[in-house]
Amino acid sequence: MASGLFHLAVFAVDGGPWEGPVSWRKAVTFGLSFGLTLITIAWVSSFVALGDRARNVLLGVFAADCVLEVALITVQAWRRVPSHFNMETALDTTISRMLAVGGGVLIVVLVTLTVAAFRDGAPGAAPDVALSMRLAVRAxxxxxxxxxxxxxAMIARGVAEVQTGHQQAAYHVAGALKPAHAVTMHAILVLPALAWLLTFTRFSEARRVRVVAVVSAAYGAAAVVVIGVSAIRFATA
Incomplete structure (x- = not known):
C-alpha cells in the first residue's frame, strides 16, 4: 500500500496518462489493491477453520506472492512498458510469465481458504466464530x-490475442472484464466488515445473521448485473 501511495505521488509530479497499459495507474492501483487484499485475507483467515501451521504457510505464500506481483508490475511501470501480455523482449516475456504464474499461486491459496471456510471446525480453529461472521466470510x-x-479469463483471452498478433486487442478485451473483477474482489472485505460492525449494535445474533444474509444477497444481485454486462462486452470485444 505504501508503494501504491508513493506512485500516486509520482503520478502527481510526473503526469502522463492515467488509463492504458503504460501508466502510473497500474503501480498505484495494484499496490493499493494487493495491500488491501493481503490485510483482508490475513484478517478473515482468523475466522476460517485452519490450524495455525496451515494458516501461517498459506498467508506466508500469499504475502510473498503479493509482493512479487506488485514488484514486477512496478518495474514495468518504471520501464514505461506494459506489464501484462508483453512479449516484446526476453525480459518482458519473463516478467509476463512470472505474473501469470503468480496469479496461479494466488488462485491455489484463495481456493484453499475458500474450501476451509466451508468446514465447520479444525484443530486450532476458533470455536466461537459467530454465525453471522461465518456467513459473511463464506459469501x-x-x-x-x-x-x-x-x-x-482476462489472462487467457489476452494471451490468445497476443499469440495471434493482436497486442493492442489484448488490452481492450481484457479491460472488458475489469468491472466484474473489481466488484467481486472486495466482497471479502465489505461483508465481514459489516458482520464485525454489527457486533457493536444491540441486535441479537439471529438478527445479525438476517442482516448479513440480506446484504450478501443484494451484493450478489448487483455483482450478477455487473458480471452480465461485462461478459457481454467481453464476448463481443
Whole structure:
C-alpha cells in the first residue's frame, strides 16, 4: 500500500496518462489493491477453520506472492512498458510469465481458504466464530472466487490475442472484464466488515445473521448485473 501511495505521488509530479497499459495507474492501483487484499485475507483467515501451521504457510505464500506481483508490475511501470501480455523482449516475456504464474499461486491459496471456510471446525480453529461472521466470510470467499475466474479469463483471452498478433486487442478485451473483477474482489472485505460492525449494535445474533444474509444477497444481485454486462462486452470485444 505504501508503494501504491508513493506512485500516486509520482503520478502527481510526473503526469502522463492515467488509463492504458503504460501508466502510473497500474503501480498505484495494484499496490493499493494487493495491500488491501493481503490485510483482508490475513484478517478473515482468523475466522476460517485452519490450524495455525496451515494458516501461517498459506498467508506466508500469499504475502510473498503479493509482493512479487506488485514488484514486477512496478518495474514495468518504471520501464514505461506494459506489464501484462508483453512479449516484446526476453525480459518482458519473463516478467509476463512470472505474473501469470503468480496469479496461479494466488488462485491455489484463495481456493484453499475458500474450501476451509466451508468446514465447520479444525484443530486450532476458533470455536466461537459467530454465525453471522461465518456467513459473511463464506459469501465473501465465494465472490472472491468469481474475481479469480474473471481474472483467469482476462489472462487467457489476452494471451490468445497476443499469440495471434493482436497486442493492442489484448488490452481492450481484457479491460472488458475489469468491472466484474473489481466488484467481486472486495466482497471479502465489505461483508465481514459489516458482520464485525454489527457486533457493536444491540441486535441479537439471529438478527445479525438476517442482516448479513440480506446484504450478501443484494451484493450478489448487483455483482450478477455487473458480471452480465461485462461478459457481454467481453464476448463481443
Amino acid at each position: 465473501g470467499f465465494v465472490a472472491l472466487c468469481g474475481a479469480l475466474l474473471s481474472g483467469a
